[in-house]
Amino acid sequence: MPQPEKRPEVVEEPQSGSSEPVTTESRATTAQPLADEEPAPVSALDDPNVEVHPGDVSAGQGKAAVCAACHGADGNSIDPQYPKLAGMPERYIARQLALFKTGERPNPIMQSFAAPLSAQDMRDIGAFFASQQALPGVADDTAIADGPNEGARFYEVGETLFRAGDRTRGIPACMACHGPDGAGNPGPAYPSLAGQHAQYTATKLQMFRDGDGYGEGESENLVMVQVAANLTDEEIQSLATYVEGLHAVADEAPASDEPQIEAAAAPAGGTGISEATPETDFTGAQTSDAAAEEVRENQEEAREDAEDAEPGPEGN
Incomplete structure (x- = not known):
């Protein structure tokens, strides 16, 4: 069986100042990959080595200014794709910011905002939003037309x-x-x-x-x-x-500053319905009930009747 041909070793002239010849084998080098750098340390909310105090509302208000673009200056966002933060517990907001920062709660936008925050910053921001009041919306009370819940609001x-x-x-x-x-x-x-x-x-x-x-x-x-x-x-x-x-x-809007119409003082033909706060059902959920609209109409009629019955400037 024929033997494979052996290539002759290439010998180059020695470099200046060196008596040893340089071969292709001795000239070969091996590339060493650079060591991966450690990721930047993350200051977790519950890091025992980081001293964190309860949040400061005043400090949090300034730190939360950047949040206003999406969540509203007082935490009541306008765009429904962004959550309302007003009234959220301080520790809940701080915890979510910590999860955004570590990437455990994936959200590229929030991760970029949370990245520079310290654990104390998170508590301060949480304290500010916890001090705000969430504005309620209106529940859908239309009747369900079919299915297992047919007839229910x-x-x-x-x-x-x-x-x-x-x-x-x-x-x-x-x-x-x-x-x-x-x-x-x-x-x-x-x-x-x-x-x-x-x-x-x-x-x-x-x-x-x-x-x-x-x-x-x-x-x-x-x-x-x-x-x-x-x-x-x-x-x-x-x-x-x-x-x-x-x-x-207790969170309902205060009653109107206009004089209330008491039932005993209602004029003839009036309803005697006093000015009321926004309508609610017994659960506290605001509704767009047609009955509530009727109440408002009756209130307006009673107010107009009362104004007609009041004495004029000449005492008539």
Whole structure:
């Protein structure tokens, strides 16, 4: 069997000042890759080596100025794709900012804003928004035309789940964590839901139902993934509109400065209905009920009748 031809070794002339010849083998070099640089350290919210104090509202107001473009100066966003932050517990906001910063809650926009924040910055921003009041929206009270909930007002389906859940499907009552008035729970940092945009809430519930949580390890949000797993599309939309109109009675707009018309002083033909705060059902969810419109019309008629009955400038 023929042997492979052996190529002769190439010998070059020695370099100046050297007596050793240089071969192609001795000239070969091996490239050494550069070591990967360590990523920038992340200051987590619960880092035991970082001293963090309760948030300062005044300091947080200045730090939250950049948030106003999307979330509103007072945390009441106009665009429903951006959540309202007003009234959210301080620790909840701080925790979410920490998750955005580490990338555990994926959101490129929020990660860029959270990247330069310290743990104290996060608490200060949280304190500012916690001091603000969320403005309630209006719940959808149109009648459901067909399906298992036919005849019910649209928000009532969500109201039932919010207050009682559905044990047969393993759905706990929302108010168990978020409070009966949807104000959240500052202790375990459960978010406020009252007044939140229905579009935003529905989007998040659909995300959870699809199994798309966020966080890692102890921060992983598995609770909402489990809660939303059995919700129907109608239930998600109904829950979203219910919490948008949800508000505490104490948060209602103050009564008008105009003199109130007392029932005893109502003129003949008047209704005697006094000026009232915005209409609510017993749950505290504002509605666009036609009956409420009738109340407003009656109030206006009573006011006009009272003005007609008042003495003129000459005492007639």
